[in-house]
Amino acid sequence: MAAVNNINEMEIFVRVVQAKSFSAAARALDLSPSAVSKQIGRLEDRLGARLLNRTTRQLSLTEVGQAFYQRAERIIADIAEAEQAVGDLHAAPRGLLRVNAPVAFGRLHIAPLLPKFLDAYPEISVELTVNDRFVDLVEEGMDLALRIGELANSSLIAKRLAPNHRVVCAAPAYLAARGTPRLPADLQQHNCMTYTFRTNRHDWRLEKDGVAELVTVSGNLETNYAEVLMAAALAGSGIVLLPLWLAGPQLTSGELVEVLPDWQAQDSAIYAVYPHARHLSPKVRVFVDFLAEQVGHLAQCWEREPLDRAAKHSAA
DSSP: OHHHHHHHHHHHHHHHHHHTSHHHHHHHHTOOHHHHHHHHHHHHHHHTSOOEEEOSSOEEEOHHHHHHHHHHHHHHHHHHHHHHHHHHHHSOOOEEEEEEEOHHHIIIIIGGGHHHHHHHOTTEEEEEEEOSSOOOTTTTTOSEEEEESOOOSOSOEEEEEEEEOEEEEEOHHHHHHHOOOSSGGGGGGSOBOEETTSTTTTEEEEEETTEEEEEEOOOSOEESOHHHHHHHHHTTOOBEEEEHHHHHHHHHHTSSEESSTTSEEOOEEEEEEEOOOSSOOHHHHHHHHHHHHHHHHHHHHHHHHHHHHHHHHHHO
16 A cells, blocks of 8 residues: 555655646546645655755756656556556457558558458558658658568567568570579679669679679669569569569569579568557457568568479479
8 A cells, every 4th residue: 555655745745746736636637736745745744855855936857856766657657558468358459550661562462351351340541652762661650661671770669570582693595695693793794783772782692502702793774663673574674683572473484593493692672661559459469460470471472472483494
């Protein structure tokens, strides 16, 4: 019981400091000014220190009061957040969920999932924006974004959804006309088309048996849109480095073939990222869980199908 009383006294003290008035704090707490004054006096007696300087016109914190207020304010905020967290766990997820995704990934893999999500959570509405530029979630008011590749250090929370394996590939017609590279260095003799949003886009790092080679490539096409690269590759224009989530079906069908299959491009991952919060809102929590399940399942398909085809080809 003493602990409860201590918390009540602490909350009243914090309200008085924030309101800068006994009477204003009393109105906010639905108490009488005399009751508020008695609680503050009881708190000071218990602590053995004066927390507030009182005059007829204003209140001010003593040095001890300032130190106590900083701690007390955090404690009261923590309690409020804990209570809110319990309530949110039992509340139905609802409200507007603002999501950002890369253009191609959003079109191919996020947009088709939204009807299923919205059916499961009818009180949530989704605003999906797609672009390939870096989006500041806090500044632009986004609840969550899909990010692909290595993440920069930031205050964002990241949930890994799936691997992002990339392959060097080209159309059979291009390889028939220009020859097939046998070693990473051979790529320097080919038309290698690149994605402009990727850091060091002309440096392709490939590994085999723990040995890495860095090859500087060049070509006649650079673009900020991954599907443009794939369209150019399908047309036989050159060699590209594409993720399996984009090129998997074309590799499975044989429209594209993997170049240097024994050499692996540097792996990264697909993440859901959201602003740091001491408590995650229900709408974001359920969407992150939904993405983890659904994108993880999709990844099993886009990772497996090209491998199955390659295995069949090798057996033949």
